[in-house]
Amino acid sequence: MVVEARKSVSHVETNLASVVAFLQVKVMVADMPGFMQVHAFRCARRTYDSLEKFSSKHMAYNMKKEFDKVYGPAWHCIVGSNFGSFVTHATGCFLYFSMEKLYILLFKTKVQKATD
Structure with missing residues (x-):
């Protein structure tokens, strides 16, 4: 009898934590899947x-461009060492993190087709 190992949420969290440590990033706020x-x-x-x-x-x-290509439009990204923001984002599509001395804000907004 073969029992397949199921990936648990804790496995994902551990993997995310190890990537964060390895790439030396710090998550400030996240509303985005791991x-x-x-x-x-x-x-x-x-x-x-x-x-x-x-x-x-x-x-x-x-x-x-990478996130537009992989996850569809309309992604926005702000990178800098000193900025403020107030944005509206699609649910599950917001990430604010730091790396080195940079802060990176990545978020997606909903796209609505224009109607005549």
């Missing part, structure tokens, strides 16, 4: 590490 958070952290770290000269605009653009 797998999407991990995707955001990896995308941010990959972009940050690949740039010869850091550009917050380039990082924000890369993250926005």
